[in-house]
Amino acid sequence: MLAQRTEQTTGLGPMDIKFTNRLSYKQARLTVLVGFILGTLLSLIQIGIDYASEDASINREIRTLLKISHDTASRIAYNIDTELAQELTGGLLKSPALIRARLIDNNDTVLADVQRPRLESRYRPLSDFLFGEQRQFQDRLYLAHLPGEYLGTLYLDVDTYAFGGRFLDRAGITLFNGFARSLVLTGILLGLFYLMLTKPLVTVIGALSGGDARVPRQTRVECPSGHENDEIGVLVKVANQQFVSMATEIQQRRNAENRLTQYLNELEDIVSARTDELKAINHRLSQSNQELEDARQRALDMAHARAAFLANMSHEIRTPLNGMLGMIALAVDGPLAAEQRQQLAIAHDSGKVLVELLNDILDLSKFDAGQLELERIPFDLGAMVEDTANLLSQNAAASVELTCLIDADFPSSVLGDPTRVRQIVSNLLSNALKFTRFGRVDIRLHSIVGGVRIEVSDTGIGIPEDAQARIFQPFTQAGAGITRQFGGTGLGLALTRNLCKAMQGHLHIQSQSGFGSCFSADLPLPPHTEAIAPAPLVGRVISLGNSTSGLTELLQTLLPRWGLEHAHFDSAADIFGAAPDLLITDDLEQVLQLRPGIAAPILLATAYGSFLPSEQTAQLAPLYQLARPLARNALYQTLRRTLLGEPSVALPSPAPGEQPLRARILLVEDNPVNQMVAKGMLIKLGCLVQIAAQGAEALECLERECFDMVLMDCNMPVMDGYEASRRIRQGGRWPDLPIVALTANAMPEERERCRAAGMNDYLAKPFRREELLALIEHWVPISG
Structure with missing residues (x-):
């Protein structure tokens, strides 16, 4: 490419130079320009002198006309001859410059007033600008022998265009002559400069451009005749010297140029490909940025709307809840029958569940705003799980057994936030109870390295594998049919996962559609007080019921730990002949079969709200009733009271x-x-x-x-x-x-x-x- 440009440059012919770029033209143009400016200035000076002369000639000619008409006008005014006055003014208007003439006497009586329209022309505005639109002259009339007696006045209105037109014609001729002289001078100078400068230079250029630029020059350039000692001669000598030094360099540059051309071609290909790639990437980035901006704006709008909604909802719901729960709490403290007290307690617990649901919604908004704060205080996690399970047992279906299974070595108290842990337990249990219609729901507590594991398993509908990630999104469930069939807000699992993350814990799920689910929450809650074994009990206890039930598993774990002898039977027929100190069962039909054949006390584990009426309890006495799920402390106190005949050691709450x-x-x-x-x-x-x-x-x-x-x-x-x-x-x-x-x-x-x-x-x-x-x-x- 560089070689091609060199060939094009050195291959120019002498006539290829544009006319306006030639030195002869430039010098002639400069000379003519100077001459034109000087000629124009001289022409303008001449026009200015002519203008002053013409301006003075207007006043001079009109004054002369007034002087000629003075005596005649004075006699007419003296004689008050209107006819002669008309003839005089009419004659004056024959002058081309006059457009009006008036003659009045010394009493201001108009003797004659004659006028005609002024001439119109496209050059008139310029004339009016130079000389004025018109001028008015007047001459006071008197007789020569009565110079002191005023006879009247002769008024003449002059149209200056008559003089201005003549001036403009002369000015145009003057300017035209100047332009013509400049053109003639331009031609002469062009010819002279061409012969003296352009032609020898063209000769030199032709000699320089006559060879092939790709071949080093071997011959010298001849100097034009008569220019050996001037600038052109010096130029030729310098050019010949340069040809010698350039001959060796040209070949080297040509080789380097070839390599550079190849490199440039490769580089252009690389740049072109990279440019296309960058354009595609920029286009995708632009689309992604726009999508992100749109998503961010939608998220901000939704966050503002949700914050406003939550604030309003919190206020509107908490006000009546405060009244409802407060009134119920006041009523419970009053004198009530046991059944009424239980009903009000159930209503109060239901209201507390509603408050917890409202708190779930508000806590979810705190997560989004990064405003959740965690406590770190000691609390009894086992008792809290049992209390929460007992509260939520009202949500269990009639054919679902809820059981709390806590390891024997589980700490008596741990360090953490009891409120947030209760939320985790409540959400996992509520979720399991909601989707389980038959079978078991178990909550287990285990000690692990660095904390505890809360495990909630059920025999419910299970969760498909493709929906297990989606259920942790707020307001989302495994499918639309789930919402229609089971209801719910879709907040529980999302809040639970956020709470586990906030505590630096983890939430795991194992589930298969149709075979139930198991949620495990591993939380870093270090032990505060190690497990304390209660005082041992003495006696023989028999459990009656399904061997795969949660009650059987609970009793098989707890009773031997408390020092009791335990045996399990599947049916009432197997018990006859045995002599237990206490019989524990959750099957009312088998209890009816046992009485009055067996005299041992019976502990009946009933479902939530299914206590037997007092009349039937009296018939089956001695009969004790505990609601499922059985809590460790309540079961231990009942066993102690029944087997040892001692009162419960639980401390009453002071009023x-x-x-x-x-x-x-x-x-x-x-x-x-x-x-x-x-x-x-x-x-x-x-x-x-x-x-x-x-x-x-x-x-x-x-x-x-x-x-x-x-x-x-x-x-x-x-x-x-x-x-x-x-x-x-x-x-x-x-x-x-x-x-x-x-x-x-x-x-x-x-x-x-x-x-x-x-x-x-x-x-x-x-x-x-x-x-x-x-x-x-x-x-x-x-x-x-």
Whole structure:
């Protein structure tokens, strides 16, 4: 490519140079340009002189005309001869420059007024610009022998175009002559410069370009005649010297050029291929970025919408739940029959399940916002699992057996967050009970290296392998038919997996469609207190029922550990002749067959809510009843009471009212039901309660009385809790008065909003009496 460009450059002929690029043309152009500018300036000077002369000639000619007409006009004015006045003015208008003539006497009487239209032309605007559109002249009339007597005035209006037209014609001729002289000068100079400069240079160029550029030049260039000692001669000498040094270099460059050309061709191919590849990659990246941006925007919109929905839902659901659970808790403390107390306890437990579902939804939003906080305190995981299983047993189908199986060496207490672990257990158990219609649901606790394993297995419908990853997505289940048949929100497993991750644990699943599922949660909960063996018992216990049941497996594990002699039988016919100290079974029909043939006490493990009525219990006495799943402590206490005849060693809970807290509480709440609930709880805790329906009433109460603490609802009419708290703090009279927020909005940002308003603490609805007691003990400690 470089060789081709060299050939093209050196192969130019002398006539290939563009005319406007020739030196003769450039020098002639420069000379003519200078001459043209000077000639134009001279022409303009000449035109300017002509203009001044023409301008002066207008006034001179009209003054001369007035002078000629003065005597005649004076006699006409003296004689007041209108006819002669008309003849005079008419004659004056024969002059081409005049367009109007007037003659008036000394009384301002018009003797004659004659005018005609002015001439029009396309050059008139230029003439008017130079000389003005028109001029007016006047001559005061008097007689020669009466020079002091005024006779009248002669007015003449002059159209300057008559003079301006002549001037423009002369100016055009002047400019044209200048242009013509410049053109003639250009031709002469071009010829001279061509002969003196261009022609010898063309000769030299022709000699230089006559050979083949690919072959080193062997002959010298001849200098044009007459130019041996000028610049052209020097140029020829320098060129001949360069030819000598270039001859050897050309071949080397040609070889290097060939190699470079090959490399450039290869490089162009590589660059072209890479460019196409980069274009494709950029196109895909652009599409991916756009898709990611769209997905991010959709995710942000969904997150904002969900946050708003959760905040509103939390407030709207927690307010009635607070009233419902509070009223039930107050009713349970009253004088009730055992059956009514059990029914209310079931209703209260159901409400707690609903609260836990609401907490699951809110916790899921905390995971998305990265605001979940974990505790690390000691708690009894085994007892918590048994309590949770007992609470959820109401969800088990009639033909499903729920069993808690805890290893003998399992620690009495572990370190961790009991609330979050309870959520994991509750979600796994709820999920297993929901999808199991027949068979067993077992929850097992094992000690592993570095923590514990919570294992929940069932004999339910199972999960297909292709759906096992999908079920951990929020609001997603294994299939659309699952949602229609079994219901559910699809939040439990998603929240459980997030909780396990937050605790640095793992959640595993083993399942096969139609053969049940097994979920295992490995959590790093280190032991705090090792397992404590209870005091040994003495006696012979027989269990009756299916040998593959969860009850049989539980008894075979626990009874020998407690020192009891245990035997299992599948049917009642096998027991006759045996002399047990206690018979344990979950089969009511076999119990009816045994009485009155066997006199030993019978412990009947019943399903949730299936206790026998008192009349039938009396017929089968001695009969004890425990609800499934059997808890270790409840079973041990029942065995101890039955076999040894000793009372239960469980410590009764002290009544909160026995030691009044003697605190004066201002309750600021607009909802009547919530007022009754909170007031009832506070009275049972030994507090004196004053109620205000909104913030303004609370300020009035504080003005009248002294209080130890204020329970402030946040959302109220007239003046809400935020504004009331700000005014209390701004007043300066109660700087140390504890203000605790009561709100149904459980979102994380609500706590910060309450603190910003000046509140000391925060209690989310619905709250339990224990939470209220702990709050009062913290902010209003009992003085000794």
